[in-house]
Amino acid sequence: MFQGGVAISLPGRHAAMLQVSGSVFPPEELSGAVLPPDLRVAANLVVDAAKAMGLPVRFVARPEVFTHGVLSERLAARLDGVRDHVALCDGTAFRPLPGLRNHLFFYRRGAADACRQMRRLVEVAPELFLGMQSQVNGTLAFRVDGAWHRPPATLLAFAETPRITPASLLPVFLHPSDPEGSAAASVSEEAEEDMPALPEGRLRYVPLTEAILADPHLARLLAERLLGAMMRDEAPLVLQLPLLSAGSGDIAEQIAAVIRGLGSTGVTFPRHVGTSARWATGPLDVAMLRDATILVHPGLDFWRLGRDIWRAAGEIEMVQDGPAGAAFVRLFRDWLGAEVPMRLLHPRRMRDHVTVGSVL
Amino acid sequence: MTGAAKPALTLDIAPLLEDQWTGIPVFTRRLVQALERSGEVDLSFAVRLTRIPATRLWDTVRAGFGTFLRTDFEHGLIAGLDRLDAASPLLYPSVKSACGVCGAEASVIHDVSTLVMPETHAEANVRYHLDPLREQLATDEVVFCASEATRAALVAAYPSASAKARVIYQYADWPEEFALDDRNLPRLALGRYAAVIGTIEPRKNLGLLLRALSHPALRDSDLRFVVIGKKGWNLDAALAGLDPAQHKRILFTDFVSEFAKYRLLRAAEFLVFPSIYEGFGIPAVEAMHLGKPVLAAFTSSFPEVIGEAGVYFDPLSVDEFAAAFEEISNPARVAELAPKAVEQARQFNAARMAAPVLEWLKAR
Known part of the structure; x- marks a missing residue:
């Protein structure tokens, strides 16, 4: 499923709120950050899956920084062998990382507005999704030049349901x-x-x-x-x-x-x-x-x-x-x-x- | 006997209808002048598919603002308006107002921030740029990108545009009289400072500078920061966390004229450009033109635009910013970088800006 390690990126509006040590940072730095519960659970799902496979995890705060050339080289050096990138997507943007196997995780299928945004994003930039390796727990399908595409699914699950507080x-x-x-x-x-x-x-x-x-x-x-x-x-x-x-x-x-x-x-x-x-x-x-x-x-x-x-x-x-x-x-x-x-x-x-x- | 006819080109100059020229209007003005200076193209000008007399364009360029042209255009007061020649190639310096009207069309992509950082834009702006983008790319013969970084980002999102995407670099062109006028005025009484270009908005990443003010490398420095540009959103919230001493370290100019910007850059030690993402970053070239090195985020277009005239930092790392600041605050380091800055700025000139357009036209 993943190889060498996993890089995870957050949606831009939440990355903007972070005060982290740098563009590439370890998962521990997220523990004190204020994140919406659905995003935190999605991030934990990927982190848990990577750890279960014995793979290192790094977060990438701003994938758009690393467009090409020396920037990609710097990213590769900081990711140190990581081959896969899971983009946690809220529907507004999908930012693949050059040189990595990119996986889309649209984690807000439960939010009608996010689904609308996701549909719009696919409409304005369908080719953006052509190169992705897989989609995590997703059913995204789209048409480019008359051909339908449905990237394969990567199936991730919690063994035990994460609970922030006991349910009342x-x-x-x-x-x-x-x-x-x-x-x-x-x-x-x-x-x-x-x-x-x-x-x-x-x-x-x-x-x-x-x-x-x-x-x-x-x-x-x-x-x-x-x-x-x-x-x-x-x-x-x-x-x-x-x-x-x-x-x-x-x-x-x-x-x-x-x-x-x-x-x-x-x-x-x-x-x-x-x-x-x-x-x-x-x-x-x-x-x-x-x-x-x-x-x-x-x-x-x-x-x-x-x-x-x-x-x-x-x-x-x-x-x-x-x-x-x-x-x-x-x-x-x-x-x-x-x-x-x-x-x-x-x-x-x-x-x-x-x-x-x-x-x- | 006459030489070969020059290729014709219609340039859409709608961005020049703006009252104040920054960003894309300035790019448009430079493109007009670069192509005219090349002497290798038969230029005509259009606004919203309507050809306007060249004299009105040049009057507007001399004035440096578009209010009169816009008012006259909107009220039908311009004599000699005509339908543009659909057989002539049409170049839009930004978003196309119509697609597929001319036999050959081209447009300029300045950045893809509305696609990769939509959260930093108003929804209407995102729609304005993204909704027509696929059709724009499909109907373009050539897509000019403001930098290699912009080209890479565009092609990553639209691989089908790869073959037609070319880089067009703009340049800085301070008016010659600015140097003389500056010499005739008293020196700015601001002490030692670094200039910062940009508004307070997430993409410009001024928050990093504000956070770094408490870092010993900045706290113990005597340098102030002069932020040049319109005050953006959330300014008060961004400044609320500063103590009085930190407040005194930062001065906001708000919107200033080009001449005031020139003076502020010229008197600065260096430029701070902490943006998370830029399509090109013309303020860096403007500063380098004046011999000012750049303390720049290591991101998107900066390495190719600033080259060896900058000291770089990770745009999310206060520690890296502080270390880079410490390095560039050293006058000896600034002296070392200053000639590199001038040399780097020289790489961006009118001939280089015109070249890819001429190449396109001649290859047709």
């Missing part, structure tokens, strides 16, 4: 007309104290992202499932709150964003707390997920959950709408590499469609 379960209040008030009610101490125990049954677990909430068909499906959990005491449903691109990491903000997403589906929700539904502030413990059903959507940065969680699951529901969804399903199956029962979901097809031609 919070009660679900859901008043679509008052997302902030609902969120405040969910995070209040009293609400947590009064929370009834989850009923028995196979847990349904949905790790959410902004990209998932932006899919209107899936949002509708989730809203209906949430309604069922609140009204009919169906099997327990836990929605893991999404990281927000523009957010501060505040839990109430995350809940409000989910309520806005689900509220926009038009589904009516009761004004009482749902006994079978919970918000989760982070990845659940493996013990809780044993035999659970986990829902996976192409807008999920699935690699942020370790194989411990996925292999503990009793069933995985895979959302597969359209050709991009099919590519994602293949990638996820390959990445998981284990026999966990999978069921394909097609939320778009689950709605009754009206064909306009038959109405007119």
